[in-house]
Amino acid sequence: MPAHVIAIDQGTTSSRAIVFNDQFEIVASAQQEFTQHFPQSGWVEHDAEEIWQSVVATCRSALAKADVAVADIAAIGITNQRETTVVWDRETGRPIHHAIVWQDRRTADYCSKLSAEGHNPEIAAKTGLLLDAYFSGTKIGWLLDNVAGARKLAEEGRLLFGTIDTFLLWRLTGGRQHATDATNASRTLLYNIHDNCWDDEMLRLFNIPAAMLPEVRDCAADFGETDPTLFGTAIPIRGIAGDQQAALVGQACFEPGMIKSTYGTGCFIVLNTGSQAVASKNRLLTTIGYRLGGKTTYALEGSIFVAGAAVQWMRDAMGLIEAASETGKLARKADISQDVYLVPAFVGLGAPHWDPDARGAIFGITRATGPAELSRAALESVCYQTRDLLEAMRGDWEGMGETVLRADGGMTASNWTMQFLADILNAPVDRPVLLETTAVGAAYLAGLQAGVFPSPEEFARTWKRDRRFTPSLEEEVRVRKYRGWQDAVRRTLSR
DSSP, X not given: OOOEEEEEEEOSSEEEXXXXXXXXXXXXEEEEEOOOBOSSTTOOEEOHHHHHHHHHHHHHXXXXXXXXXXXXXXXXXXXXXXXXXXXXXXXXXOBSSOEEOTTOOTTXXXXXXXXXXXXXXXXXXXXXXXXXXXXXXXXXXXXXXXXTTHHHHHHTTOEEEEEHHHHHHHHHTXXXXXXXXXXXXXXXXXXXXXXXXXXXXXXXXXXXXXXXXOEEEOSXXXXXXXXXXXXXXXXXXXXXXXXXXXXXXXXXXXXXTOEEEEESSSXXXXXXXXTOOOOOSSSOEEEEEEEETTEEEEEEEEEESOSHHHHHHHHHTSOSOSSTTHHHHHHHHSOTTOOOEEEOOBTBBOTTTOBTTOOOEEESOOTTOOHXXXXXXXXXXXXXXXXXXXXXXXXXXXXXXXXXXXXXXXXGGOHHHHHHHHHHHTSOEEEESOOOHHHXXXXXXXXXXXXXXXXXXXXXXXXXXXXXXXXXXXXXXHHHHHHHHHHHHHHHOOO
């Protein structure tokens, strides 16, 4: 029986393909960056054709490096940047416009208008989301209203919508499959997460023709096969999940109360709440964690817009460091008597504030403040924001209890950051052996459906910890530092 799985990990800045064997070991991988387009202030776009080409190229490269016959690939799993929106012509297969990226803010004014009209409670009740330009629904509407002839074509049934996973699936299958999974659907503002279907009232509110929307399936399901001309023979596609939900699966957070945090450009924290869709009182998102065998597992999610991007800012904009890896070493050298706070609201603040007009600020600097203190402040800001989200989650869900945070992503390589994270949370932080948890999740879902990988319970037993970081900071210091952070954030908020 074929014993390998390919994970397609299509991210915001690059596409990757990783070949896993049946022991969840990486056999080979390939990665390719693609162009970021910024046509106006606050606008972010991708060329979906370039993304497609990068995905095909990385899959072929990974297969060649792995020296594995295509016949030995049991399945493909796809994970993707969520909310990024593509609309294409079903007859030609060509996008009608660049993809509008999840970071894009062009529909913020429209969201404010709908909010002023009082639509927030209904949207939250049905979709679990807040009314924000972050999500796909208003992006679809913008494309239909701003690309010449698009709305007429959509009403005639000629245009299709998809998040990146759906567009890739359409292309991989030669236009035979127009589908998505429940996690990606739950990020559109159009999907009723309780009834597990596209919501007619939401479609009317955002003026989206139902014929544009993909079929919604479980995360592990039959999504068709690749066109044989792409890789020499057809490969089954058996798993799809949005990147943060794929990381939840990859971290084996299958029990209610388990929580993962992924530290990349931004940071996304997801708490498994089981069969209960918890309505947040603290401006968190209620979302679908995963759906397997027709059973929906829900989650609370908090989004930090700037995590690793704060370190990139210090390197690229400020020139204070030459490489991101320097920040941990500098932080160790920082003057501990200085309480310097960096609030990295470069593009506003995410959960639990959701203040798009907040802007970054630094507090507590003196003549003695230098690169070491600013490096420490940048790393600490990620940890403080994580605590903000965990405090909000505790306020929302009584079942949370004591927390062990499973952390992954590039920033977890910094032992200093992980230790401060444990200190400020006053909770253990576990770093896994395999940090590619998003790709692992996509591979697992596909392999589960293909019969290569075991049940979730057995898979959870294979999860391995690299290191546990336990809190060691004195309580008085922890309280003082976190209060200082809260004060800095209050001064930064626009309202």
